[in-house]
Amino acid sequence: MSSKVYASVKSYSRRGKLLTKSDFQTLAESRDLDELLTRIKNTNYADAVSDIQKPYTSQKIESALRTSLAETHYTITKTAGDSSVFRAYYMKFIVSNLKLILKGKVLGKSQEEIESHINLRAEELIKQRDVAAKALAAKDLEEAVASLGSAGFGNEIAKAAALYNDKKNIQIFDTYFDKILYQQLGTARKNTRDPDASKLIGLDIDFYNILSVIRGKFWGLDEQQLQDIIVTDTPSASRELLGRMMSAATVRDAFNELSSSKYKGLIPQTEDGLDAVAEFERAFEMQIYDSAKNAFTKMFNFVTTIGIIKLTEFEVRNLSAISYAVGQKIPTDIIMAKLILDQ
Numbered sequence: 001m002s003s004k005v006y007a008s009v010k011s012y013s014r015r016g017k018l019l020t021k022s023d024f025q026t027l028a029e030s031r032d033l034d035e036l037l038t039r040i041k042n043t044n045y046a047d048a049v050s051d052i053q054k055p056y057t058s059q060k061i062e063s064a065l066r067t068s069l070a071e072t073h074y075t076i077t078k079t080a081g082d083s084s085v086f087r088a089y090y091m092k093f094i095v096s097n098l099k100l101i102l103k104g105k106v107l108g109k110s111q112e113e114i115e116s117h118i119n120l121r122a123e124e125l126i127k128q129r130d131v132a133a134k135a136l137a138a139k140d141l142e143e144a145v146a147s148l149g150s151a152g153f154g155n156e157i158a159k160a161a162a163l164y165n166d167k168k169n170i171q172i173f174d175t176y177f178d179k180i181l182y183q184q185l186g187t188a189r190k191n192t193r194d195p196d197a198s199k200l201i202g203l204d205i206d207f208y209n210i211l212s213v214i215r216g217k218f219w220g221l222d223e224q225q226l227q228d229i230i231v232t233d234t235p236s237a238s239r240e241l242l243g244r245m246m247s248a249a250t251v252r253d254a255f256n257e258l259s260s261s262k263y264k265g266l267i268p269q270t271e272d273g274l275d276a277v278a279e280f281e282r283a284f285e286m287q288i289y290d291s292a293k294n295a296f297t298k299m300f301n302f303v304t305t306i307g308i309i310k311l312t313e314f315e316v317r318n319l320s321a322i323s324y325a326v327g328q329k330i331p332t333d334i335i336m337a338k339l340i341l342d343q
């Protein structure tokens with residue numbers, strides 16, 4: 001059996017073990033983190049949370065879940081064979097930590113404070129812990145940016161730091177680190193011969209490109225700056241469409257440019273700018289989630305392996321959101337409304 005076929009079979013097996021909406025409801029109804037941990041131990045995540053020590057915190061739970069996610073992703077990738085697609089998706093772990101480290105430097109947090117919010121298990125698995133460790137040990141943002149110069153994407157991080165110094169918006173680091181990830185994903189998409197996989201990857205790229213344009217307009221970026229954060233386009237969100245969004249007079253006008261695209265059904269109805277972005281982001285993520293589920297319509301297909309990686313990531317995100325909400329005593333109905341799952 002080829003590695004890709006074997007990985008597809010394993011993906012179907014994993015899909016059958018994913019948590020249901022009823023499972024998430026039960027977890028969200030936990031009275032406190034002690035009860036939540038007890039309930040998680042009755043799921044497939046029992047081993048993932050077994051070593052968490054009291055006093056329980058949502059941060060400890062999230063870190064344990066991220067370790068589990070990294071190990072699951074790494075195992076799936078090894079099972080499927082070396083692939084630029086899986087390497088690109090795996091970059092999300094690396095990028096996530098680097099975002100937290102640089103934003104921590106901007107906010108003047110100590111190394112110890114930043115360390116409490118990151119999990120380097122993904123880096124350890126691929127023996128790249130040194131990149132994050134050097135940035136973490138840097139005395140300030142400038143030194144952290146310089147330390148990433150040899151990591152292969154130093155130029156993009158330098159641009160992010162320069163733009164941050166101009167706009168003073170910390171989310172700029174999120175966008176530029178995501179650009180690194182989606183550039184790799186764009187290259188991987190061009191190299192895959194599987195049309196179903198290309199379509200699913202393209203959805204992720206559209207999500208990044210469209211949302212980056214919308215956010216960039218909020219931040220007051222000019223067209224040249226907006227062009228710089230865009231990665232390769234796709235048939236569903238062409239360079240022409242993105243260009244029209246960039247040239248639009250307002251954020252609402254930029255959203256309206258989507259009315260002639262496959263994403264016209266996602267255009268937010270609310271007029272408030274920030275609420276509109278949040279509404280659009282959630283609607284797009286629900287479309288990605290549904291597409292990942294639909295990846296399982298064909299057996300022995302490469303795209304099923306991408307699908308299970310994405311569904312597992314959504315599952316861990318939901319669990320992390322529940323742990324935070326339970327810790328904050330947020331009502332169950334509000335928790336459930338925020339999760340990415342079958343409606």
